[in-house]
Amino acid sequence: MRHAERLWRRALVVALALVALQLGSLMAPAYACGCGAMVPQNGSRLSVRQETSAVRWDGHSEQIVMRLTVDGNAPRAAWIMPVPSRATVKLGDRHLFDELEQIAAPVHRTRSHFWPRDGDWPFAKDRGVGDGAPGAAAKPPVEVVGRQRLGPFDVARLTASDPTALRNWLADNGFQLPPALATELKPYVARKWEYVAIRLAPDQAGQTLGGPLDPLSLTFASDSPVYPMRLSRLAKNPQTLNLYVLGAHRMETASAIGGEEPRTLFAGRVTDPGGALGDLTDHAPSVYVTALTQYFPRPAEITADHDIRRAPGDAGFQRAWYTEQLMTVGGVPVWLLTVGAVLVVLACAGALTARRTRARRTARR
Structure with missing residues (x-):
């Protein structure tokens, strides 16, 4: 009886610990996401569930288009993005990533095999197999260079040469800069980078931020x-x-900047790009699209920003999903025809050998 009571108490303690851990994870605000910092309003939480970005560089200027999908209960949040030079901000085309996902999607191919496998006769069911800048001098510590409303974004284009000044600006707008984030901003200050600070707010009063947000485009x-x-x-x-x-x-x-080695999901040239991709690339005759993915199991080990460079060659790559198909002729498996033919040949050879043997024996008599 006492043993059962002890087991029950231990189970209760474990359950309470798990509940506390889950509640702690729900209450903890997400201060960082992908390539920017997200600061929710005090007393609320906001996490970035998914982040997808496109980077275009023409040799002189860079454009980053980012789409965030967020969860939480924050009515407002601030997003901070460090950039090498002063940036212009506008809404991105929401169809861009749909087009890029379609371009980089795995292709379906059929692959034939000779011997039967699981799913082939005489075995079981069918089976599908899948493969895979310069800083200006004498600037004030914080300078608001423009403000505009872009969909759910109240954009304050902000340059700041001092994390403390940035903290004060956020406080004036109802946000609190976490001390750890201020520390991580110092390397950008040393390199004379600037920031873009954007207030996120729902289109209608009383709503909270949630779901996929409109893409933002930054050019610098x-x-x-x-x-x-x-x-x-x-x-x-x-x-x-x-x-x-x-x-x-x-x-x-x-x-890899502290994460796992980036994997290439797609690499190839797209000719005459249209739609949102064509608009982004100024309707160039062709554009080379490289799709990368990288996993960071321990974000605290990230050491730097991603420097992007030209690969050694322009060899294309595309993932493929394969459907394994048994080789057949007229609906009959080739292996069966082959084995049958071999058996017939062996039978004929055996019969011929036996006939010759009998003929020799008859001749000896």
Whole structure:
């Protein structure tokens, strides 16, 4: 009886611990996401469930189009993005990522095999198999260079040369800059980078932020393509980066910056791009699309931003989903015809040998 009571108490303690852990994860605000920092309003929570970005660099300027899908109960939030130089901000085309996903999607191919496998006669069921800048001098610590309403975004284009000044600006607008985030901003200050600060607010009063937000497009001068990732060091959960790089050649990241090695999901040239992709690339005759994905199991180990460079070659790559198909002729498996033919040949050879043997024996008599 006492043993059963002890077991019941232990089970209750474990259950309460799990509930407390789950509640703690729900209450913890997500300060970092992908390549920017998200700061929810005090007393609320906001997490980024998915982030997909496209980067285009023409040799002089860079454009990043980002789509965020968020969860939480925050009526407002601030998003901070470090950039090498002053950026212009506008809404991105919501169809862009649908087009890129379609371009990079795995293709379906049929692959034939000779010998029967699981799913082939005389075995079981059918089976499908799948493969896979310069900073200006004498600027004030914080300078608001423009403000506009873009869909659910109240955009304040902000330059800040001091994290403390940025903290004050956020406080004036109802947000609190976490001390850890201020620390992570210091390397950008040392490099004379600037920030874009954007207030996220629902289209209608009384609503909270949630679901997929309209894409945001940031354009800024850059000597080489870069994707800011350092602020993701503050993320508490593993992070996945999905990145499309658009250019004249196949591109790659210079290093893993503390995550797993980036994987290429697609690499290929798209001729005469239309739709949102054509608009983004100024309807160039062709554009090379490189789709990368990278997993960060321990975001605290992220060491730097992603420097993006040209790959050694422009060899194409596309994932494929294979359907295994047994080789047949007229609906009859080739292996069966082959085995049958071999058996017939062996039978004929055996019969011929036996006939010759009998003929020799008859001749001896």
